[in-house]
C-alpha cells in the first residue's frame with residue numbers, strides 16, 4: 001500500500017476546485033496543502049482561507065504542511081478551516097511537544113516534519129505521540145526541486161524505529177518525487193508520497209498518479 005498526496009502548490013490556482021476533483025478522481029489519497037510564511041521559508045503560499053474554501057469540494061483528508069515560524073499561532077485557524085492532518089516543522093518551534101498536543105486538542109491528526117539536515121534524533125521523544133513523520137527530501141519553499149538522496153537513510157531509520165517500538169506514525173516523503181525516487185522511498189519504508197510538479201505539470205493527472213502507485217509492483 002502506497003498513498004499519494006498531490007501537492008496543490010503546483011496546481012493551476014485559477015481553477016483550483018477542478019484541480020482537486022481531478023486528483024480525487026485519479027486515485028489520490030490525501031490533498032497536500034503547503035502553507036509558507038515568507039519567514040521560515042522564502043516563499044508565500046496558502047493559508048487557512050484556502051483550506052476552508054476547498055474543504056467542501058473533496059472528501060479526501062486535507063494534509064496541511066505548515067512551513068511557518070511559531071506554528072502554534074496558526075494551528076487553531078487551520079483546524080477550524082477543516083484540516084485533517086497538520087504537520088509542523090521540528091525546526092520552527094522550541095516547543096514541539098506542546099505544538100503536537102495543541103493539534104490533537106482540535107481532534108486533528110498531528111505530524112512533525114524534518115528538514116533535510118535535521119536528524120531523527122531531534123524528535124525521538126515525540127515519536128510515540130505523532131500520527132505522521134514527514135521527511136523533507138528537498139529544502140522546503142518551492143516545488144520542482146531535485147530529490148536529496150540522503151533522505152532515504154532517514155526513511156529507513158524511521159521505519160526501523162516503527163518496527164522495533166511499535167510506533168504507529170505514517171512516514172510521508174515530500175519533494176522531488178518521480179517514479180524513480182518513489183520506488184526508492186517505498187523500498188526504504190515510505191507510506192505516503194507527496195508529489196506536486198510530477199502530477200500537476202502533466203495534462204493527465206490520473207496517469208501520473210497511476211505511474212507513482214505502480215512502483216510498488218515493479
Ligand SMILES: O=C(CO)[C@H](O)[C@H](O)COP(=O)(O)O
Pocket residue numbers: 007009010032034065138139140141142143144145174175176177194195196197198
Ligand atoms: O513542501 C513542499 C515544498 O516545500 C512541496 O510539498 C513539494 O515541493 C512538492 O513539490 P514537488 O513534488 O514538485 O517537489
Ligand SMILES: [Fe+2]
Pocket residue numbers: 007032033034065174194
Ligand atoms: Fe509540502
